[in-house]
Every structure is written in C-alpha cells, then in structure tokens.
Amino acid sequence: xxxxxxxxxxxxxxxxxxxxxxxxxxxxxxxxxxxxxxxxxxxxxxxxxxxxxxxxxxxxxxxxxxxxxxxxxxxxxxxxxxxxx
Amino acid sequence: xxxxxxxxxxxxxxxxxxxxxxxxxxxxxxxxxxxxxxxxxxxxxxxxxxxxxxxxxxxxxxxxxxxxxxxxxxxxxxxxxxxxxxxxxxxxxxxxxxxxxxxxxxxxxxxxxxxxxxxxxxxxxxxxxxxxxxxxxxxxxxxxxxxxxxxxxxxxxxxxxxxxxxxxxxxxxxxxxxxxxxxxxxxxxxxxxxxxxxxxxxxxxxxxxxxxxxxxxxxxxxxxxxxxxxxxxxxxxxxxxxxxxxxxxxxxxxxxxxxxxxxxxxxxxxxxxxxxxxxxxxxxxxxxxxxxxxxxxxxxxxxxxxxxxxxxxxxxxxxxxxxxxxxxxx
Numbered sequence: 001x002x003x004x005x006x007x008x009x010x011x012x013x014x015x016x017x018x019x020x021x022x023x024x025x026x027x028x029x030x031x032x033x034x035x036x037x038x039x040x041x042x043x044x045x046x047x048x049x050x051x052x053x054x055x056x057x058x059x060x061x062x063x064x065x066x067x068x069x070x071x072x073x074x075x076x077x078x079x080x081x082x083x084x085x
Numbered sequence: 086x087x088x089x090x091x092x093x094x095x096x097x098x099x100x101x102x103x104x105x106x107x108x109x110x111x112x113x114x115x116x117x118x119x120x121x122x123x124x125x126x127x128x129x130x131x132x133x134x135x136x137x138x139x140x141x142x143x144x145x146x147x148x149x150x151x152x153x154x155x156x157x158x159x160x161x162x163x164x165x166x167x168x169x170x171x172x173x174x175x176x177x178x179x180x181x182x183x184x185x186x187x188x189x190x191x192x193x194x195x196x197x198x199x200x201x202x203x204x205x206x207x208x209x210x211x212x213x214x215x216x217x218x219x220x221x222x223x224x225x226x227x228x229x230x231x232x233x234x235x236x237x238x239x240x241x242x243x244x245x246x247x248x249x250x251x252x253x254x255x256x257x258x259x260x261x262x263x264x265x266x267x268x269x270x271x272x273x274x275x276x277x278x279x280x281x282x283x284x285x286x287x288x289x290x291x292x293x294x295x296x297x298x299x300x301x302x303x304x305x306x307x308x309x310x311x312x313x314x315x316x317x318x319x320x321x322x323x324x325x326x327x328x329x330x331x332x333x334x335x336x337x338x339x340x341x342x343x344x345x346x347x348x349x350x351x352x353x354x355x356x357x358x359x360x361x362x363x364x365x366x367x368x369x370x371x372x373x374x375x376x377x378x379x380x381x382x383x384x385x386x387x388x389x390x391x392x393x394x395x396x397x398x399x400x401x402x403x404x405x406x407x408x409x410x411x412x413x414x415x
Contacts, residue, residue, distance in 0.1 A: 009094040009118070013134070039118035043139035043147050050117040080117040 002030055004076045010036050027055060028066030030076060040078070050081040087129035095121075099368045102411040103156040103165075110165065110181055112151035120151040122167060124181045128414075136183045138167075138175065144191060146171050153368065154181075155211035158218060168208030172199055172225045176237070189233065189240045190223065195259040199228035200252075202262060202281075209367055210266035214273045214290075222291065224266035224278065229259045232291050243291030248282035251328070264308045265367045272317040279310040279367075284322055286347050297347025298322070303334040309370035311377040318346045321353075321377050323365045332362035340379070340395075356395030357387070368407040380405025 004020045011018045013036045024030035031040050031053070040051060047053070053060040054077040060068045092113050100111040111123040111132075122135040138148040150170040157164030167175040167184055173191060175184035190208070199206060210224030219236045222243070229247070231240040244261040252260050262281030269275040276287040283305040284298035298305050304324035313319035321342045326334045333339070338361035339354035363381045370379035380386045384402035387395045 009115070012093065013118075038134070038137045039115075039121070042119060043137060044142070048117050048119060 002070055002073045002076050004030060004034065004078065006036070006078055007080055009080070010039065010078065013039060024070055026066060026070060027053060027060050027068040027073075027076060030070060031066075031078075052079045052081050053077070054079065087127075089129065091125075091129045092123060092132065097407055098151065099153045099407045099409075101154055101156065101409045104411070105156060105159060105162055108180070110154040110156070112154050112167065112169075114150045120148050120169065122151050122154065122181060122184065133182075135177070135181055138169065138184055140173065140186055140191070146173075148173065149205055150207065152207045152209045153211055155213065158213060158215070160218070166211045166213075166221075168211050168223060168225075170205040170207045171201075172196070172206040172208050172228055174208055174211070174223055174237075187237050189238055190231070193231070193240060195228075195242065198257070198259050199225065200260060202226040210263065212266060212268040212276070214268065215270060216273055220290070222266060222268065222276070224263040226264070227260060227262045227281075229261040230263050230266055230276075230278065230291055243287075244294070245292065246294035246296070247278075247280055247285055248296070250282045265310050267310055267312055269312055269317040270314055275317050277310055277312060277320050279307050279322055281306065281328060284310070284320075284347065286320075295347070297343070298350075300348060301350035301352075302341050303337075307365075308367040309365050309379060311370050311372040311379070313372065313377075314374055316344070319344045320347070321370075321372075323370070323379065325364060331364045333364075336360045336362055338363040340377075340389075353389065353393055353395070355393060356390075356397070366404075366406055369405045371408045371410040373410045378408050378410055380408045 001023055022030045022033045055073050095113040095115050098112045102109050109125040113123050114120050123132045125132045140146050153168040155166040163180045165177045165181050174187040177184045208223055208225045212222040214220035220234050222232050224230050229244040232243045233240050242259045247261045249255040249261045264279045266278045274290045278285045283296045285294040286297050287294045306327050307322050307324045311321040321340050323340050325331050338357050339352045341350045342353050343350045365379050376389050378388050382404040385397050386399040388398050390396050
C-alpha cells in the first residue's frame with residue numbers, strides 16, 4: 001500500500017482530501033485508483049509533461065513512468081511542474 | 086451563494102449561468118491537469134466535473150482546452166454546446182455530464198486550411214438561432230465562421246467579405262480570423278463580429294459581411310464585442326493597437342459605440358483612466374437590457390451607467406478571462 005500526497009489544487013478536486021492510501025502493482029495503477037485520476041491522465045492515458053510524480057523521492061520517470069513498480073513504496077507525491085514559477 | 090474565489094487555480098476561460106435552470110457552467114483549464122467542464126447547481130458552493138473530454142483516436146488529436154459553454158435552447162433543456170481547442174465543438178444532452186464531439190466540424194473538408202492562432206485553434210463563439218432550431222453558428226480563430234442549417238450535420242463557411250490580411254492569399258473561403266461572433270437576439274439574421282482584420286456586420290445570416298470599422302474606430306484589431314438587446318443597430322468594441330501590440334491604441338483606453346449599424350462610432354471613455362494600456366479578452370465582456378460590462382487583463386471590472394460613464398465596480402483582481410451577466414439571487 002502506498003500513501004499518495006496531492007497538491008492543493010488536486011486536493012480541492014478530491015473534496016479537500018490531501019492524501020489517499022492506495023493499492024496497486026505500479027504507479028499507474030495507484031494513480032488510476034484516485035477519484036481525480038481524470039486530471040492526471042490525458043484522453044490517451046498519458047501523463048501531462050508538466051506532471052511530476054515522485055516515488056519515495058525519486059522521479060517516477062526514471063523508474064519506468066507509469067510502469068514504476070510499487071512493491072516497497074511508502075509515499076507517492078504528485079507535484080505540478082509549474083509550482084513555484 | 087459562494088463568495089469565491091471559485092475553482093481556485095484554474096483558468097476559467099468562460100463561465101455562464103444557464104437561464105433555463107440556474108446552473109453555472111464553466112470551461113476551466115489547467116496547464117497540468119488539462120481541460121475540464123464544470124457545473125454547479127448551488128451558486129458555486131459545490132461543483133461537478135464532466136466526464137473527461139475526448140476526441141476519437143482516429144482523429145489523431147486530443148483536446149487542448151475548453152473555451153466556451155453555450156446552453157441550448159429552451160425546448161432542449163438538457164442540451165449544451167461546448168467549443169474547444171483544436172477547433173472542436175461538443176454537444177451534451179445530459180446537462181453537461183458527457184460530451185460528444187460534432188463530426189461535421191471535426192472532419193470538415195477545409196480543416197487542413199485552418200491555421201493555429203496565438204490562442205490556439207479555439208472554437209470560442211457558439212450562437213444559436215432563436216427562431217430556426219436547425220441553424221447555428223460557430224466562430225473559430227484562424228478558421229472563420231461556419232453555419233449549419235441542418236442541426237449540425239453539415240457546416241458551411243460564412244466569411245465572404247471579411248479580410249484575411251494575415252494570409253498570403255487574402256481571397257480565401259476559410260482561414261479568416263474571427264475573434265468574437267454575436268447574433269442579435271431580436272434580429273437573428275443580423276450578426277456582428279470583431280475580427281483580427283476589422284469589425285463586421287451581416288444582415289443575411291453571414292452570407293455576406295460589411296466592414297464597419299473604417300468610420301472612426303482607431304484600430305481594426307480587438308477581441309470583444311457587445312450588443313444592445315433592444316437595438317440591433319448598436320454595438321460596442323474595444324480596440325487594441327494591433328495584432329502585435331495587445332493594448333489600447335496610443336494609450337487611450339476606450340470603448341467605441343455605434344448606434345447606426347456601424348455608420349459612425351463614438352468614443353466612450355468617461356470614467357476610464359486617461360492613460361492606460363489595457364487589454365480585454367474575447368470572453369471578458371457581456372451585455373444585457375441594463376448595460377454593458379467588461380473586465381481587463383489588469384483586473385478591473387467596468388459597467389456603463391445610464392449617463393454613459395464607466396464605473397469601475399471592482400479592481401485588483403487577477404486577469405479577467407470571462408464576464409457574463411445574470412440575475413443573482415441574494
């Protein structure tokens with residue numbers, strides 16, 4: 001099980017919840033289980049290029065993107081690349 | 086009623102209140118989280134997000150932005166229309182929960198000649214003929230105006246007489262750069278448009294256009310246009326310097342009004358700053374029986390009072406993307 005932390009704009013879309021506990025074999029599985037999944041994936045199922053997903057502090061793109069395995073993962077943090085400027 | 090900010094963090098390109106049932110609809114976009122369509126039945130306190138917008142995979146395109154939400158006719162209470170980028174029109178028949186793309190626009194035979202403008206290939210204007218239920222119009226940046234007379238099955242370019250100075254061959258059927266299109270509600274065959282290349286009026290449902298900005302308007306370029314529902318001969322525009330310089334010509338921020346179908350224009354600048362380089366976006370103006378209204382990119386909101394003086398009703402807002410007017414219950 002992984003703990004997913006949302007940035008505030010997404011938290012507002014999730015009814016104010018800042019985090020979720022999710023199961024899944026991959027990061028993609030975990031994100032698709034969120035109630036705001038439609039905002040993370042485009043209509044072809046790809047991540048927006050400005051969407052950064054960190055798996056225990058490591059950019060998921062360095063570990064296969066959506067296919068990044070979750071086995072020992074404790075935390076997934078979603079960060080919009082534009083945050084901060 | 087919610088005080089706001091509502092949909093914080095989202096770029097609300099257009100929001101409107103559906104006069105049929107009071108629902109607020111919003112085209113809300115985010116650079117990371119994409120295009121969305123929202124609706125609220127409680128004055129903005131809570132919002133529902135439509136099912137994700139999508140285009141057929143065989144089109145090779147994806148939806149880049151939601152631009153304009155247009156409630157349908159009174160006799161089709163669950164129908165709404167949505168204009169978006171890349172030059173797409175959607176229709177909903179379930180109050181905005183799901184949206185289906187219009188194939189006639191998506192697969193239009195002239196699409197290859199449509200050029201992407203600075204704001205993308207945006208379908209920003211949707212006008213419904215209030216008398217003929219099978220007739221409607223769309224305005225698409227750098228593609229032009231299209232009319233359907235069969236309920237949206239087929240669409241015909243209606244750009245005859247409008248300039249296309251930005252194209253190497255200005256004598257073209259499509260590619261004209263309409264910035265905003267409005268139909269006069271009391272005389273539906275009369276259309277007005279602010280174009281990249283002038284202000285135009287049509288008295289025959291877009292079959293032909295007469296250019297009317299040569300009589301006093303200081304620039305051909307601008308985005309919004311406003312009307313007077315009681316008088317089809319009245320229109321208001323807010324000129325900008327040029328397509329390269331999106332601010333008031335010579336620092337003289339003014340609205341220009343015609344009351345004679347574009348024969349003459351008068352400057353309305355009482356109440357506006359003496360020196361200002363303002364810009365007003367295409368969705369950032371509105372009109373009703375009482376007045377005309379607009380908001381600037383510098384966050385000021387103006388209303389014209391009955392002495393033709395502009396009243397700055399709000400200031401220090403973020404850039405104003407969209408203005409609509411409605412009766413708001415207190």
